[in-house]
Amino acid sequence: MTVSQKTSEENKRGRQTPLFQHHLALGARMMEFGGWSMPLQYSGIVEEHRATRDAATVFDTCHMGEVNVEGPQALEFLERTTIRRLADLSVHRIRLTVITNEQGGVIDDLTIYRFGEDRFRLVINASTRERVVNWFLGVKEREGFSGVSVTDRTDETGKIDLQGPRSGEILRSIAGADPGGLRYYNFQERDIEGIPVVLSRSGYTGEDGYEIYMPWEKTPFFWELLLERGKDLGIRPAGLGARDTLRLEAGMMLHGHELGEEVTPLEVVYGKFVELDREFIGAGPLRAEMREGSRRTLVGFEMAGRGIPRQGHRVLSGGRQVGTVTSGTFGITVKKAIGMAFVRPEHSQTGEALDIEIREKPVPARVVDLPFYNRKKR
Numbered sequence: 001m002t003v004s005q006k007t008s009e010e011n012k013r014g015r016q017t018p019l020f021q022h023h024l025a026l027g028a029r030m031m032e033f034g035g036w037s038m039p040l041q042y043s044g045i046v047e048e049h050r051a052t053r054d055a056a057t058v059f060d061t062c063h064m065g066e067v068n069v070e071g072p073q074a075l076e077f078l079e080r081t082t083i084r085r086l087a088d089l090s091v092h093r094i095r096l097t098v099i100t101n102e103q104g105g106v107i108d109d110l111t112i113y114r115f116g117e118d119r120f121r122l123v124i125n126a127s128t129r130e131r132v133v134n135w136f137l138g139v140k141e142r143e144g145f146s147g148v149s150v151t152d153r154t155d156e157t158g159k160i161d162l163q164g165p166r167s168g169e170i171l172r173s174i175a176g177a178d179p180g181g182l183r184y185y186n187f188q189e190r191d192i193e194g195i196p197v198v199l200s201r202s203g204y205t206g207e208d209g210y211e212i213y214m215p216w217e218k219t220p221f222f223w224e225l226l227l228e229r230g231k232d233l234g235i236r237p238a239g240l241g242a243r244d245t246l247r248l249e250a251g252m253m254l255h256g257h258e259l260g261e262e263v264t265p266l267e268v269v270y271g272k273f274v275e276l277d278r279e280f281i282g283a284g285p286l287r288a289e290m291r292e293g294s295r296r297t298l299v300g301f302e303m304a305g306r307g308i309p310r311q312g313h314r315v316l317s318g319g320r321q322v323g324t325v326t327s328g329t330f331g332i333t334v335k336k337a338i339g340m341a342f343v344r345p346e347h348s349q350t351g352e353a354l355d356i357e358i359r360e361k362p363v364p365a366r367v368v369d370l371p372f373y374n375r376k377k378r
Contacts, residue, residue: 017062018158018219026237034126036063039239048242049332052205053375055234056164058226059243061211062219065129066157067122067136073147074118081139081281082112083265083274089114094185094200097273098265099132100282104289105261108132109253109270111202113187121153123211125255129154139281158219162226163209163238163246165375170230171210174222175199179210195221204243206250206373248338249331251300251371257311257326258298258340264289267342268298269370296323297348300370303337307358309365315341316355316362322347325356331372338372339365 014037023030028039039060041048051057069078078086084097091114099107108128113121124132129152136150162171171179175192179199182188187200195218203209214222227235244254251269253259258268265274266289276287303309309328314321328339339356347354350369355362 015063017060018216019060019062019223022220022223023060023237028237028239031240033240034063034129036126038063039237041239041241042237045239045241045245046332048236048238049245051234051236052164052207052238052242052246053333054165055236056162056166056170056209056230057236057238057242058223058230059161059163059238060223061159061161062157062216063126064154064159065122065124065126065132066153066159066213067124067129067133068151068153069120069122069136069148070118070151071148072118073145074120077140077145077148078112078120079278079280080143080145081136083270083280083282083286085275085278086112086114091116092187092189094187094202096185098270099135100265100280100286101135101261102282102285103261104264104266104282104285106255106259106263106265106268106270107135107261108255109259113198113200115189127255156216158214158216158222160212160214160219160222160226161203161205161209162212163203163205163207164235165208166230166233166235167207167209170226170233170235171199171212173229174225182210193221193225197222204250204252205246206252206371207246207375244327245329245332248327248329248340249333249371249373251340251373253298253340254327264294266290267294267296294345296342297345298326298340299343299348299367300338300340300372301354301356301365302368302372303339303356304364304366307356307363308337309339309341309356309358314357315343315347315365316357317347317353319362322354328356334372340370343367 023039031040082097098109110124182201198213200211309325313325315323323341323343325341331338352367
């Protein structure tokens with residue numbers, strides 16, 4: 001049975017994470033996302049965004065996919081199916097990478113955790129999980145990777161993201177030994193209250209923070225514990241609304257907006273990860289694109305006139321369309337309207353004057369460097 005067949009009925013209902021009842025008790029406004037019923041907001045997007053920047057928040061991220069790739073051919077298999085070399089990835093370290101289709105289009109961006117010489121965990125997006133798992137299984141069968149297993153562990157794995165400048169203090173209060181020594185994109189395996197967990201120093205908000213993995217059924221215990229230990233430090237629960245405004249300020253991409261199978265890594269910031277001296281699926285078309293040049297480039301922009309850009313708005317230069325907005329919002333921390341867009345390469349230089357068509361009227365904007373927000377420079 002494929003993942004698609006297994007989950008089709010669940011997706012019609014909207015799958016529930018182990019924290020569903022907790023969200024309702026906290027007054028969350030719920031929405032469907034990637035086939036899951038998820039909190040959009042609790043007290044409000046602005047408050048939750050600011051709490052992440054100033055103190056700490058917890059996000060239910062149990063909808064994310066966790067897939068184990070194991071066996072004597074695990075490394076060879078992953079190097080065949082991702083754009084980055086992994087042989088030099090040390091145990092207990094994480095690497096951000098991309099899987100591309102035969103045409104070089106982005107199937108998904110994902111993080112790879114190395115647990116051992118031939119043991120890896122892939123953390124993938126909820127909206128692409130079915131596609132990614134079935135694609136991996138197809139490559140395994142088609143190319144004869146008999147020495148590797150691909151196992152979807154999403155239904156067994158709970159996940160909570162603890163984000164913000166006070167997240168280390170909160171985590172120390174429950175983890176005993178200091179987790180603050182973890183370097184960025186490293187992880188630990190340890191027990192907390194007798195429960196096996198994985199702590200990684202990583203996130204999707206542009207702030208310091210941690211992603212915490214635990215057995216599915218233990219997720220409510222850790223949710224309540226984090227909120228209790230962090231209440232005097234300003235912790236709040238946060239939903240997908242704040243997660244989106246935070247990631248956009250941090251210049252982080254979202255599948256279905258900046259990423260998709262019609263987009264190549266060379267057109268976005270992942271171009272720096274593409275290693276074309278290796279043979280991976282999609283490498284040939286990407287080599288051709290490198291030689292001939294990309295048809296478009298992802299840029300950040302800020303509005304110089306009044307108006308909030310949104311996905312799908314046209315980008316103009318001299319009255320002619322030269323691109324399309326992929327994401328836009330009012331940046332709560334940076335206090336200006338911001339967005340990302342695909343534009344023709346000749347219009348991608350920092351400082352380039354453009355117009356964003358909002359309600360059929362051109363509104364001035366200019367290309368700026370990403371990210372819009374950098375906590376180290378705050």
